[in-house]
Amino acid sequence: MRATTKDLRLHTAEILAATDRGEQVIITYRGKGRALLTRWRDETGRTRSRARNPAFGLWQDRDEDVDKQVRRLRKRRKLP
Numbered sequence: 001m002r003a004t005t006k007d008l009r010l011h012t013a014e015i016l017a018a019t020d021r022g023e024q025v026i027i028t029y030r031g032k033g034r035a036l037l038t039r040w041r042d043e044t045g046r047t048r049s050r051a052r053n054p055a056f057g058l059w060q061d062r063d064e065d066v067d068k069q070v071r072r073l074r075k076r077r078k079l080p
Contacts, residue, residue, distance in 0.1 A: 001025045005034075 001023050019039050027035040
């Protein structure tokens with residue numbers, strides 16, 4: 001994928017999402033390649049895990065799984 005410096009400034013989230021998908025993004029300035037964005041690798045050479053951090057989130061102190069709780073909250077309610 002190629003992106004200009006203006007694209008980088010205006011569409012940073014989309015460009016970072018592309019790197020999360022494993023794409024390499026070439027940043028161009030005045031039509032010439034200036035930088036290459038790739039996915040971050042830690043010191044061991046592994047890419048960042050997509051697993052959820054158990055300490056992250058608003059409901060970390062609850063016993064119920066967050067996904068189950070959200071589904072329960074979004075469930076249709078029966079009217080009397």
